[in-house]
Amino acid sequence: MSTEDVLKSKFPDDALTFSQFRDNHRVVVPAAKLQAIFNCLKSDLGFDMLSEVTAVDYLEYEGATDRFGVVYVFINIATGERLVLKTFVNDPQPTLPSAYSLWKSADWLEREVFDMFGITFTGHPDLRRILTPDEFTAHPLRKDYPLKGRGERHNFPIVTRADS
Amino acid sequence: MAMKDVPDNIFMTTLDAAASWARANSLWPMPFATACCGIELMATASSRFDLARFGAEVMRFSPRQCDLMIVAGRVAMKMLPVLQRIWLQMPEPKWCISMGACACTGGVFDTYAVVQGVDRFIPVDLYVPGCPPRPEQLMAGIISLQDKIKHGGTLNGTEFARRDHSTGPIPFDKDELIRIREANEQLISLN
Numbered sequence: 041m042s043t044e045d046v047l048k049s050k051f052p053d054d055a056l057t058f059s060q061f062r063d064n065h066r067v068v069v070p071a072a073k074l075q076a077i078f079n080c081l082k083s084d085l086g087f088d089m090l091s092e093v094t095a096v097d098y099l100e101y102e103g104a105t106d107r108f109g110v111v112y113v114f115i116n117i118a119t120g121e122r123l124v125l126k127t128f129v130n131d132p133q134p135t136l137p138s139a140y141s142l143w144k145s146a147d148w149l150e151r152e153v154f155d156m157f158g159i160t161f162t163g164h165p166d167l168r169r170i171l172t173p174d175e176f177t178a179h180p181l182r183k184d185y186p187l188k189g190r191g192e193r194h195n196f197p198i199v200t201r202a203d204s
Numbered sequence: 205m206a207m208k209d210v211p212d213n214i215f216m217t218t219l220d221a222a223a224s225w226a227r228a229n230s231l232w233p234m235p236f237a238t239a240c241c242g243i244e245l246m247a248t249a250s251s252r253f254d255l256a257r258f259g260a261e262v263m264r265f266s267p268r269q270c271d272l273m274i275v276a277g278r279v280a281m282k283m284l285p286v287l288q289r290i291w292l293q294m295p296e297p298k299w300c301i302s303m304g305a306c307a308c309t310g311g312v313f314d315t316y317a318v319v320q321g322v323d324r325f326i327p328v329d330l331y332v333p334g335c336p337p338r339p340e341q342l343m344a345g346i347i348s349l350q351d352k353i354k355h356g357g358t359l360n361g362t363e364f365a366r367r368d369h370s371t372g373p374i375p376f377d378k379d380e381l382i383r384i385r386e387a388n389e390q391l392i393s394l395n
């Protein structure tokens with residue numbers, strides 16, 4: 041049975057949307073079923089590697105109904121099969137279950153998504169910022185964050201010749 | 205002292221001038237190379253351009269052994285405290301070259317993450333423009349700095365103590381404030 045058939049038979053009434061581009065298999069799933077689908081992918085379908093977690097901000101995107109899309113890329117190392125899984129979350133406080141308990145690589149990937157988009161992952165053991173400094177307050181890849189920042193660049197002490 | 209007793213191979217000078225002459229010709233750079241300009245800095249030190257001709261080839265990776273900081277490349281916000289700490293760790297007398305458009309002004313990277321000119325946060329003696337500056341340009345910069353050191357050096361660096369304010373632009377310039385206000389207005393209109 042293909043991945044698509046297995047997922048369809050396991051989650052018959054969740055309206056999973058499948059699509060394909062070349063050898064790229066994609067599925068859109070509801071956020072509420074994410075944990076169950078993760079379990080199924082790991083234990084029944086043998087996707088033993090989570091290679092990518094990222095997000096898309098659909099603010100002001102034409103025809104978009106949800107604010108954030110979160111994208112996961114799974115690989116089945118034995119067969120080389122790849123699956124792109126996408127789910128949507130919304131303001132306020134977009135939250136998803138963490139994939140850390142199943143795939144350890146989710147650790148830094150989820151921290152990055154948290155840092156850049158402010159999406160929290162419940163069950164993540166150490167959800168801190170990973171790229172921006174700890175004292176940073178914004179989530180810079182959100183579309184409502186100005187490209188030039190909100191003046192964060194300037195809050196450093198100035199070292200002059202006399203102090204150095 | 206009668207000048208006629210001094211043999212031909214003896215020069216008379218002041219201690220300050222002698223010290224400055226020695227310092228100018230034996231600069232030990234600290235390569236703070238964070239981006240593409242760093243590659244050009246390496247080329248400057250390599251055999252084709254040979255920075256050793258100007259006595260500045262001894263790149264030291266410990267700030268305690270350096271007296272010339274070359275900031276080559278863009279400095280990210282998260283890196284700035286490191287840059288400042290390294291600058292503070294270098295012993296006096298010391299000089300700083302800001303190399304390339306990014307280190308001087310932020311260059312094309314006018315984003316939230318990049319410092320818009322290191323001279324806002326550390327003192328800079330000399331700017332080398334270009335993206336990236338060619339090695340010849342950096343060498344011209346080092347030669348000008350040598351000139352500056354020969355004319356302005358001191359034995360104990362006391363002239364630096366008088367420069368107690370930043371020589372760079374004011375960190376909150378008017379453009380920046382306008383940008384921040386616009387960004388906030390945009391944000392309000394979005395919500």
Ligand code: SF4
Pocket residue numbers: 239240241242276277278303304305306307311334335336337
């Ligand atoms: S000035 Fe140009 S070459 Fe130098 S760091 Fe910036 S982008 Fe790179």
